[in-house]
Amino acid sequence: MFVRLVSKFGSLLSDSFLNFERYLKFTYSAFRQIFIPRVDMKLLIAQMEFVGVRSFGIIILAAIMVGGVFGIQFGNIFRTFGVESLIGAAATFALSKELAPVLGSFLVTGRAGSAMAAEIANMKINEQLDAMRVMAVNPIGYLATPRILASILMVPLLAAFFILVGVLSAYTVGVILYEIDVGIFIEKIQWINKPRDIIEGLQKAAIFGAIYSSICCYKGFYATGGARGVGRATTNAVVISLVVILVSDYFLSYLQMRKIFP
Numbered sequence: 737m738f739v740r741l742v743s744k745f746g747s748l749l750s751d752s753f754l755n756f757e758r759y760l761k762f763t764y765s766a767f768r769q770i771f772i773p774r775v776d777m778k779l780l781i782a783q784m785e786f787v788g789v790r791s792f793g794i795i796i797l798a799a800i801m802v803g804g805v806f807g808i809q810f811g812n813i814f815r816t817f818g819v820e821s822l823i824g825a826a827a828t829f830a831l832s833k834e835l836a837p838v839l840g841s842f843l844v845t846g847r848a849g850s851a852m853a854a855e856i857a858n859m860k861i862n863e864q865l866d867a868m869r870v871m872a873v874n875p876i877g878y879l880a881t882p883r884i885l886a887s888i889l890m891v892p893l894l895a896a897f898f899i900l901v902g903v904l905s906a907y908t909v910g911v912i913l914y915e916i917d918v919g920i921f922i923e924k925i926q927w928i929n930k931p932r933d934i935i936e937g938l939q940k941a942a943i944f945g946a947i948y949s950s951i952c953c954y955k956g957f958y959a960t961g962g963a964r965g966v967g968r969a970t971t972n973a974v975v976i977s978l979v980v981i982l983v984s985d986y987f988l989s990y991l992q993m994r995k996i997f998p
Contacts (some may be wrong), residue, residue: 861963
């Protein structure tokens with residue numbers, strides 16, 4: 737029993753290392769195609785529209801709800817101490833550093849990432865990738881590279897809109913429900929938050945965009961098992977992407993850590 741358990745664990749560990757090595761090679765090849773021989777601009781623009789424009793509505797809706805909820809919750813807490821004017825500062829800091837890049841990446845992963853994995857996996861199952869190789873077309877450069885680059889470019893832009901709309905939503909709650917003076921509201925935001933916070937949040941968003949898109953494309957390229965394999969690859973791609981984004985967020989937050997009151 738013990739020997740069988742150790743054997744299964746060793747096999748699982750070995751498969752994990754092999755998959756990780758294959759993923760690194762796939763990602764290196766995809767990023768190399770950005771510069772050599774260069775990504776096709778038509779494909780890139782089409783993917784930017786797919787990742788960015790089609791995700792805009794859900795990002796804006798989420799930002800309105802999250803900003804409003806933060807305004808209400810922070811208002812209830814801060815009212816106890818008589819510092820309701822800090823609602824805007826707290827909401828802006830949370831949105832810039834964490835919520836906009838993380839929640840935005842989650843939403844884009846669920847919408848665009850799952851579609852990437854499913855589409856490429858379906859092409860893999862139907863042997864369309866092999867047909868592309870026969871026609872001397874590099875499937876990684878044609879399918880994966882534009883999607884990865886588009887995600888790196890568009891997810892930070894979506895995160896920026898998330899921050900803007902979320903802060904405006906918190907502003908509306910603070911001014912209307914808690915009757916905070918507009919000048920004081922803005923002054924507290926400037927007191928606590930620095931441009932560096934927004935830049936670091938956008939940096940996170942770019943990294944998260946690279947993570948989810950590369951994982952989803954990789955899972956699609958190595959899907960097996962017919963229609964069930966497509967579903968399995970899509971599910972695994974989304975779940976793994978979300979977990980890796982959360983783990984990466986912890987380490988990035990540690991590296992970006994600063995004193996709020998220097």
